[in-house]
Amino acid sequence: SLEGEIRAFLTDEDQLHTYEDLTKVNPVTPTTVLKCLQARYSLKVFYTHAGCTLVALNPFQPIPDLYTLDVMKEYHYAPQPQEFKPHIFIVAEQAYRNIQGHVEPVNQSLVVSGESGAGKTWTSRCLMKYYATVAGSSSVLKIQDKVERIERRVLDSNPIMEAFGFLSKPSCNVMD
Numbered sequence: 077s078l079e080g081e082i083r084a085f086l087t088d089e090d091q092l093h094t095y096e097d098l099t100k101v102n103p104v105t106p107t108t109v110l111k112c113l114q115a116r117y118s119l120k121v122f123y124t125h126a127g128c129t130l131v132a133l134n135p136f137q138p139i140p141d142l143y144t145l146d147v148m149k150e151y152h153y154a155p156q157p158q159e160f161k162p163h164i165f166i167v168a169e170q171a172y173r174n175i176q177g178h179v180e181p182v183n184q185s186l187v188v189s190g191e192s193g194a195g196k197t198w199t200s201r202c203l204m205k206y207y208a209t210v211a212g213s214s215s216v217l218k219i220q221d222k223v224e225r226i227e228r229r230v231l232d233s234n235p236i237m238e239a240f241g242f243l244s245k246p247s248c249n250v251m252d
């Protein structure tokens with residue numbers, strides 16, 4: 077039965093954190109998926125693939141080592157970044173490479189979704205920082221300046237984007 081399969085899956089508690097892609101979880105149920113994410117979270121692992129989607133959990137604390145210039149470079153220069161640990165930089169790099177594609181460059185969109193407080197603004201800033209850094213000038217000062225300008229623009233565009241989407245959410249009737 078499904079219940080039996082779920083129980084058997086959860087018995088192997090020490091293995092739950094090893095699932096780097098939730099499509100490998102079997103059986104895929106809310107319980108099994110959440111238990112895996114929980115096991116990873118408790119080991120301070122905040123990113124997990126779910127096929128071509130990336131699940132980002134909010135650590136609710138600064139994790140500076142996860143977003144350093146060196147980490148960005150590691151993902152940017154890796155021949156196969158998807159073989160590294162799940163990270164927002166894998167998604168960023170994949171989209172970047174698709175744009176750079178010499179044969180047929182394709183416009184790219186990154187959809188960042190989640191409930192209020194999930195970390196969408198953080199993630200968008202993280203993506204902007206990544207692009208401003210890897211695609212930017214080689215001068216450190218210029219990079220810093222560009223990152224700050226792009227970040228500012230993203231944050232400034234928030235009220236406009238929210239005016240279109242956020243205000244009509246049933247959970248947040250700001251229009252009332």
Ligand SMILES: Nc1ncnc2c1ncn2[C@@H]1O[C@H](COP(=O)(O)OP(=O)(O)OP(=O)(O)O)[C@@H](O)[C@H]1O
Binds near residue numbers: 136137139194195
């Ligand atoms: N990866 C992360 N590392 C450290 N802090 C994070 C991370 N992700 C989110 N946070 C923190 O969690 C809080 C909420 O994140 P954020 O503002 O990005 O949420 P949001 O999804 O944009 O929320 P809302 O929809 O309400 O605007 C912020 O204080 C942010 O700094």
